[in-house]
Structure formats: structure tokens, C-alpha cells
Amino acid sequence: MTARSVDLFLDGEPVRAVEGETLLEVCRRHGKRVPTLCFLETLQPVNVCRVCVVEVEGARTLAPSCSRRVEAGMRVRTDSDRVRHSRKMVLEFLASSVDLSTAPELQALVREYGARPDRYGPPAAHGAPAAPGATATLAQPPLVDNDLYVRDYAKCVLCYRCVQACGPEHQNTFAIAVAGRGFEAHIATELHVPLPESACVYCGNCVAVCPTGALMAKTEHDLRREGGWDEARQRQVDTICGYCGVGCTLRLHVQDGRIVKVTSPLDHPVTRGNLCVKGRFGWTYVQER
Secondary structure, rough: OOOOEEEEEEEEEEEEOOOOEEEEHHHHHHOOOOOOOOOOOOOOOOOOOOEEEEEOOOOOOEEEEEOOOOOOOEEEOOOOOHHHHHHHHEEEEEHHOOOOOOOOOHHHHHHHHOOOOOHHHOOOOOOOOOOOOOOOOOOOOOOOOOOOOEEEEHOOOOOHHHHHHOOOOOOOOOOOEOOOOHHOOEEEHHHHHOHOOOOHHHHHHHHHHOOOOOOHHHHHHHHHHHHHOOOOHHEEEEEEOOOOOOOOOEEEEEEEEEEEEEEEEOOOOOOOOOOOOHHHHHHHHHHOO
């Protein structure tokens, strides 16, 4: 059955969409830049960040474009004063409570929207132990309890991508989830046990979808800590994983002739960005002398 066409107005211009499309899909197809954070093409929208909001004429509140479906006759504004002010506030809240030092795209949005997170006071010290009952996400050290990836929740914006990737949408391991409520909400293993004692299978698919570096391959984390990480000197080389017959595409990130991490393209029809522990982390033997 052919989907029906839907006519609407985008920033005053008449456009045609397909019934069932989201406003974000329509905006992208027509060259309207709408920033996103929690949204990822390979995951279902969860509507938690509110960075992608747009204004729909007649609606009381701004609409998350990643999940709002088109309707005939809609009049949508993607860059109105109200929309920009809302995005600016969201970015200020995030940047005032989260370490964005490894989130260049978010840093760029903070500058673009003129966000001033310092209006809410100085941030907590990075890496300091969290005091009992403290809610500042910056006041906690990175969790290094395995040899494959590091969890630095001082950089977590609670986008839920990692929970989705670990859960029913990709891996179906359910090793992590959102714990706590309100200001105490955070990502945790069951009963807050160390990662090696959890259900984690170390596929690293949570690392692959993290937009801020809160989850990071240990090789990258160690290089950054030593001041040796330099993406300007890196090149990416695609190859095929040789561990099994699935044929997953591995994207090798190579710096100074050495592999520094492995990912997989999000748009690959087989992997959709996902790998197993062998594909993502089982490459160190290549460089052993």
C-alpha cells in the first residue's frame, strides 16, 4: 500500500511529507538544520533531551521533532525565538552540570546558541569523589573496573542511548539501566555492582552510541589522559572482521601506524554500528611484538 502524502508548512514554505514521517525527517530532507542529542537513527526516539524541539502553531508546548509525526496543515517553525530560547536553556542546564570536554558537537551548540552555563554558578570539581547525597554529576571520578572501556558519568547527559543499545533494541543484555529519580537519576548496573560482576558481555555497543564520551574505549581514555590522543593524525580504514562468518565491517581508527580503537558504521546494513566483544576489542594482538 502506498503511503499517503501530507502537506504542511515548514518555516512558511509549503512542503510535502509522507504520512508517518517525523518532523525531524521532513526537516532534514528539506535542509532545515535541527540539532539533536538523545536521537540516533538506529534507536527509537525517547524524547528526553528536548534539544530538537520545534514550534507547531496552535500547540501549547514545543514539540520534539524526533518523534512528532506530521499532520496535514501543520505550520512548523524550526528556528523561532521561542525555539532558540528553549534550546539555549537546555544547553545551559547540561553544560552547567556535565563535563562536555569530550563532546565537541555539544560544545559547538553551546557556542552557537550563546548559552552561558556559568549563570548557574561554578561547576563541581572534575573527578572529585561525590559527597553523600550530592547531585552534581561532575563530582565523581571515572569508573575503571575493566580493561576494555571506562565509564565517566561526570560526562553523562542521561540521553538513554546506552540503555537502549544494551536493552531490547540491540544487545538484549540489560546490564545497565536508569537508577534513581529526579536529580538522583543516573545510569547504573544492577545493584551498582562493578561491571565485571554485572551481566555485561563487553560488546561495547553502549560505547558506540554515547555522544559525550561518558563511555569510552580504554585505549582512547588512556591516550587522552596521557595527552596522546589526536584525531587530526588519525585515519579510518574499513575491513572485515575475521572472527566469524557474519562479516561485520570494522572501522579501524589508526594513529601513527597503530590501531587506537575500532567502531562500525551506523549505516551498515549488517552491524548498524554494533559489534561483539571480539570485533570491537579483540584487535590488540595485531600490534603485539
